[in-house]
Amino acid sequence: xxxxxxxxxxxxxxxxxxxxxxxxxxxxxxxxxxxxxxxxxxxxxxxxxxxxxxxxxxxxxxxxxxxxxxxxxxxxxxxxxxxxxxxxxxxxxxxxxxxxxxxxxxxxxxxxxxxxxxxxxxxxxxxxxxxxxxxxxxxxxxxxxxxxxxxxxxxxxxxxxxxxxxxxxxxxxxxxxxxxxxxxxxxxxxxxxxxxxxxxxxxxxxxxxxxxxxxxxxxxxxxxxxxxxxxxxxxxxxxxxxxxxxxxxxxxxxxxxxxxxxxxxxxxxxxxxxxxxxxxxxxxxxxxxxxxxxxxxxxxxxxxxxxxxxxxxxxxxxxxxxxxxxxxxxxxxxxxxxxxxxxxxxxxxxxxxxxxxxxxxxxxxxxxxxxxxxxxxxxxxxxxxxxxxxxxxxxxxxxxxxxxxxxxxxxxxxxxxxxxxxxxxxxxxxxxxxxxxxxxxxxxxxxxxxxxxxxxxxxxxxxxxxxxxxxxxxxxxxxxxxxxxxxxxxxx
Numbered sequence: 001x002x003x004x005x006x007x008x009x010x011x012x013x014x015x016x017x018x019x020x021x022x023x024x025x026x027x028x029x030x031x032x033x034x035x036x037x038x039x040x041x042x043x044x045x046x047x048x049x050x051x052x053x054x055x056x057x058x059x060x061x062x063x064x065x066x067x068x069x070x071x072x073x074x075x076x077x078x079x080x081x082x083x084x085x086x087x088x089x090x091x092x093x094x095x096x097x098x099x100x101x102x103x104x105x106x107x108x109x110x111x112x113x114x115x116x117x118x119x120x121x122x123x124x125x126x127x128x129x130x131x132x133x134x135x136x137x138x139x140x141x142x143x144x145x146x147x148x149x150x151x152x153x154x155x156x157x158x159x160x161x162x163x164x165x166x167x168x169x170x171x172x173x174x175x176x177x178x179x180x181x182x183x184x185x186x187x188x189x190x191x192x193x194x195x196x197x198x199x200x201x202x203x204x205x206x207x208x209x210x211x212x213x214x215x216x217x218x219x220x221x222x223x224x225x226x227x228x229x230x231x232x233x234x235x236x237x238x239x240x241x242x243x244x245x246x247x248x249x250x251x252x253x254x255x256x257x258x259x260x261x262x263x264x265x266x267x268x269x270x271x272x273x274x275x276x277x278x279x280x281x282x283x284x285x286x287x288x289x290x291x292x293x294x295x296x297x298x299x300x301x302x303x304x305x306x307x308x309x310x311x312x313x314x315x316x317x318x319x320x321x322x323x324x325x326x327x328x329x330x331x332x333x334x335x336x337x338x339x340x341x342x343x344x345x346x347x348x349x350x351x352x353x354x355x356x357x358x359x360x361x362x363x364x365x366x367x368x369x370x371x372x373x374x375x376x377x378x379x380x381x382x383x384x385x386x387x388x389x390x391x392x393x394x395x396x397x398x399x400x401x402x403x404x405x406x407x408x409x410x411x412x413x414x415x416x417x418x419x420x421x422x423x424x425x426x427x428x429x430x431x432x433x434x435x436x437x438x439x440x441x442x443x444x445x446x447x448x449x450x451x452x453x454x455x456x457x458x459x460x461x462x463x464x465x466x467x468x469x470x471x472x473x474x475x476x477x478x479x480x481x482x483x484x485x486x487x488x489x490x491x492x
Contacts (some may be wrong), residue, residue, distance in 0.1 A: 043125040047134035050126055054142050057118045057149050058219070059288050061280045065111040068305075069104060073160070074424030076306050079443050081346065081422070082308035082336055083298065095462035096440075098219075098472045100492050107477035108160070113179070115153040121172035122146035144210030148220035151203035151228055152360075154196055159428055161234065162489060164191035166199050189485045197236035204229035214254055217272045217279045224278035227361040235432045240340050241373040248370035251277065260447055262394055263323045266348040268356060281336055284354040289299040291356040293424040294349045297422075299328070307334065307386040308344040310445045315414070319394040324421050336445045339455075346422040359423060364390055368416050372433070375408035381455035383408050387415050409433055414463040431471055440466050 023256050030176045044050040062064060075081040083094035092098045098105060119344050123146045126139050159166040165188035174182060193200075207225035213221030230247035233240045257274045264270040272279060282291030296305050316324055327342035337343060349356050371386035380402040388398040399415075402408035430436040441463045446455035469491030480486055 008327050011401040011417065026439050044121075044129040046129065046131035047138075050122070050129050050131075050134055050139075050142060050229055053126075054145060055288070057115070057122065057146060059403070060111070060115050060118070062287075062289040063111060064281070065108055067099045067291065069111075070156070071297075071422065071424045072104075072306060073108075074427045075346075075422055078426035078430060079309055079311045079440055080328075080417070080426045081306040081309055081312070082306065082323045082334075084334075085305035090305065096465040096467075097462070098473060098481070100474035100477040100488070102474075102476075105473050106478060108170050108291050108473075109449075109476050112153050112157050115186060116150055117170065118165055118256075119146045119150035120168060123150065124170045140210040140217075144207045144225070145212065146221040148207035148211055148225050148228065150227075151200045151207065151232075152220075152229050154203075155228065155232060155235075158193055158196040158200070159431065161190075161475065163192055164196050165189065165486075166191045166196060186484050187483045190415060190424070190487060194237050196231055200232045204232065205492065209242065210256075214277070217276045218281045221278060223251055223254050223256070224361055226254065227277050227366050230366060234369060234415055235428075239376070241376045244373035245377070246285075247369060248366050248373065251363070251366045252370065255362050258363055258367075258393055260318055260393070265322055265359075265362070266350070268351045275363045276365070278359070278362065278365060279362075282351070282354055282358070287354070290354040291349070291351065291358070293358075294352045294356050298326075298347070298350055298352060300478070302424060304345055306346050306422065307337070308346055308422075309443070311334065311443060312417070313344060316418055316421070317394055317396055319336070320418055320421075326350075336460075339448045348422045364419055365416075365423075366448075368412055368419065369471050371408065371412050375405055375412065378405070380405070380408050383468065387412060390415055390419055436471055437466060437468065 012371075044053060063465045071091065073088065076083050076090065081094075083090045089102045089104045092102055093104060096344065101130045122142055125143050126134075126146070129139065135456065145175050154164065154166070167185045167188050167373075169182065171182045171185050174186075204225050207220065208222055208229070211225050212219050212221045214221045230244050230251065233243040233247065245395060256277065259265055259273055259275045264273065265275065271281070280289060280291075283289055285292075313321070313325060324347055326347040327340075328345050330343035332343070334343065349358055367386050367390060371383045372465040374380075374383040374386070384399055384402050391398065400412060401410050413429060413433060413435060417426060420426070420429075427436075430439055442462050443460040444457040445460060448455045469489070472489050474492035475486055475488050480488060
């Protein structure tokens with residue numbers, strides 16, 4: 001049915017664009033006056049215009065989502081870390097009582113919507129750029145990068161919220177002639193999880209063909225496309241484990257090697273190393289990507305976010321613990337580290353001058369993902385051989401042979417727990433393997449009894465809060481109020 005185009009319609013759409021694009025002043029690269037211009041967008045006019053649009057996509061790694069919230073959800077939302085810091089919104093996430101009014105939930109939704117919009121600009125228009133200075137080779141590279149970024153954006157969205165909108169159109173103007181086209185983009189409906197994964201995989205396949213060579217670790221490259229599609233096939237409903245093995249092998253055989261020393265991965269002296277697949281290049285204060293995030297994780301003058309849990313502290317082997325956790329003298333108290341004069345901090349991201357690099361994908365992650373696929377296929381010995389490859393780097397003995405698929409998955413999860421702590425992976429790992437409730441409901445911490453001088457392992461006070469409905473976040477209430485085509489997740 002033809003929609004009636006009224007001033008009210010137009011104003012509602014303008015408000016929608018404002019909501020989706022104003023979540024962060026830092027990220028507002030498209031002024032509202034441009035977005036609601038009365039004429040159609042004419043495309044990327046020249047090579048400089050196209051490169052500016054691509055640089056805008058790269059700049060997302062400098063904002064809250066990838067600098068902070070991704071790590072907080074992946075680690076603080078699981079058993080790697082306690083909330084730390086301040087602000088009830090973060091404690092709500094940590095304690096499994098998040099709600100639709102949580103501002104972290106709202107800003108993350110806004111960031112991902114903005115990221116997708118930036119990608120669509122390139123995807124919709126770069127091939128038509130008339131400037132001969134923008135070669136076809138470069139157009140293809142830019143298309144590949146944008147498709148991979150969009151796939152990554154949707155991967156984060158579908159893992160966090162479940163059914164998730166798919167918007168393929170770059171909306172630059174709203175007028176009577178394009179109203180019917182832009183309405184579904186500005187007021188999208190949620191798409192089934194399986195359909196979102198189809199879109200993710202399709203974008204990854206484009207990126208595998210067109211993205212820059214894997215040797216360039218600071219851009220969305222072919223190696224990263226293989227890594228992401230492997231993860232997508234492992235995480236989607238009804239995983240395709242043969243595809244996981246296929247694309248994991250494309251990474252493993254793609255010229256990457258494990259670094260001989262675990263410390264080298266995080267000492268800020270081995271950037272763009274042989275294990276790195278896709279890496280964010282922190283360039284310091286005042287740059288496009290200032291890695292300010294370390295300042296909210298590491299320090300000795302304030303209670304920091306993502307405080308290491310007793311669970312991870314007790315689980316880590318000597319070599320990885322020395323790299324992963326560092327204690328600083330402190331004068332403040334913490335509810336879960338009450339008897340200590342030194343307070344633990346996550347220690348993988350430690351450079352506080354804005355130059356810290358961090359990984360989107362690295363080889364150890366993909367090796368363990370292949371181990372998971374082999375276990376699901378019944379190759380328990382092959383699966384454990386890959387686990388032992390990761391353990392050998394830190395001089396740990398081989399794990400005992402797996403006696404069942406579930407035993408193998410538990411051993412892989414434990415190795416990922418130790419290997420990838422504070423890299424934003426744990427929450428998603430537990431959800432993918434169906435182990436969230438089983439593992440997170442058993443979190444404990446030591447309660448000290450001064451009368452006896454002993455500590456008793458006690459269940460965290462909030463572990464009983466976690467239900468299956470909590471495994472996806474609520475749609476932000478402001479977004480629901482603005483878009484009646486969206487529906488809320490159950491339980492919120």
